[in-house]
Amino acid sequence: MKKTIYFATAVLAAASLSTNYALAASANGTATQVVTAALSIANVSDLDFGSAAQGDALKVVAPGAAENAENGSFTVTGQPSTAYTITLPADATVVMTTGGGGANETIAVNSFASFPSGTGMTGAGGTQSLFVGATRAALGAAQVAGSYTATYAVTVVY
Amino acid sequence: MIVISKAGRLGVLLFILFSFHFSWSAKIRISSVSDLNFGTGVPGDPAKNIPPGTTENATNASFQIIGDANTSFTITLPITAAIDYKSGNNRDSIDISNFSSYPQNNGLLNGSGEQFIYIGATRAALKPSQLAGSYSGNFTVTVVY
Numbered sequence A: 001m002k003k004t005i006y007f008a009t010a011v012l013a014a015a016s017l018s019t020n021y022a023l024a025a026s027a028n029g030t031a032t033q034v035v036t037a038a039l040s041i042a043n044v045s046d047l048d049f050g051s052a053a054q055g056d057a058l059k060v061v062a063p064g065a066a067e068n069a070e071n072g073s074f075t076v077t078g079q080p081s082t083a084y085t086i087t088l089p090a091d092a093t094v095v096m097t098t099g100g101g102g103a104n105e106t107i108a109v110n111s112f113a114s115f116p117s118g119t120g121m122t123g124a125g126g127t128q129s130l131f132v133g134a135t136r137a138a139l140g141a142a143q144v145a146g147s148y149t150a151t152y153a154v155t156v157v158y
Numbered sequence B: 001m002i003v004i005s006k007a008g009r010l011g012v013l014l015f016i017l018f019s020f021h022f023s024w025s026a027k028i029r030i031s032s033v034s035d036l037n038f039g040t041g042v043p044g045d046p047a048k049n050i051p052p053g054t055t056e057n058a059t060n061a062s063f064q065i066i067g068d069a070n071t072s073f074t075i076t077l078p079i080t081a082a083i084d085y086k087s088g089n090n091r092d093s094i095d096i097s098n099f100s101s102y103p104q105n106n107g108l109l110n111g112s113g114e115q116f117i118y119i120g121a122t123r124a125a126l127k128p129s130q131l132a133g134s135y136s137g138n139f140t141v142t143v144v145y
Helices: A002-020 B002-024
Strands: A024-035 A040-045 A059-061 A072-077 A083-087 A094-097 A106-115 A119-121 A127-136 A155-157 B029-034 B036-041 B048-050 B061-066 B072-076 B080-087 B090-102 B106-108 B114-123 B133-144
Touching: A024 B061, A024 B080, A024 B090, A024 B114, A119 A127, B029 B133, B036 B048, B036 B114, B090 B133, B106 B114, B114 B133
Parallel strands: A024 B029, A024 B036
Antiparallel strands: A024 B133, A040 A072, A059 A127, A072 A127, A083 A119, A083 A155, A094 A106, A106 A127, B029 B061, B048 B114, B061 B114, B072 B106, B072 B133, B080 B090, B080 B133, B090 B114
């Protein structure tokens, strides 16, 4: 009887010890993330088609390569020396209006172009100037006299 | 005298059982194969989760486990970790949490005594003031038979 108890105790002790016994190993992994400065764009000057009379032909303002009296300009700020993509308004999406924007109170602005074109690159300081031009439609013979304005969006993305 | 002799027998029995256990169990080993890659983001980006996936891919981390053939093991992942950026006096960090693995919780070594496990986690949202730079940090994965 005593023998049996000792034997059972021994087996139980050995079994519990061996099940508690563990072999373990650890390894380090690495996690990484690159954070770049957010890209922002700010308007500097307006696209100015100047003054014209009824019946005038269409007018093209070239984007140019530097600030001038007519082109629109923007400052793009972000990660230094990093390329970004420029998106300009599509045709038939920007219409200047005066008054209520009714008959003879609208002028279409199409064929937007930019310098740089398509893709820009921020400088070592993280900024770049962006110049925008477009084409103002011909003015109708009955075009209502007045100041015409519209807003347009330029989008930049890395 | 009789009692001492019984205790002696018990000791021998324990020794035999232990020896058997030791000879039968090879050490388990784990080594890192690929990093957890959260890619590129800009300040203000929302939190980003990388799922563990079920095979190696460009974002998940992977580890190779080697040990006894056809033996299951338990996987322990960190609760949280941090990745850091430091340049001169400029330093910043990003929290990593929600670690997950494939297989989940337990793995099973194959007939050759090997298994790959895949790890994913969630990177906290990037603060609007998050410093630009390359962030990196370690996390520990433990496997136990």
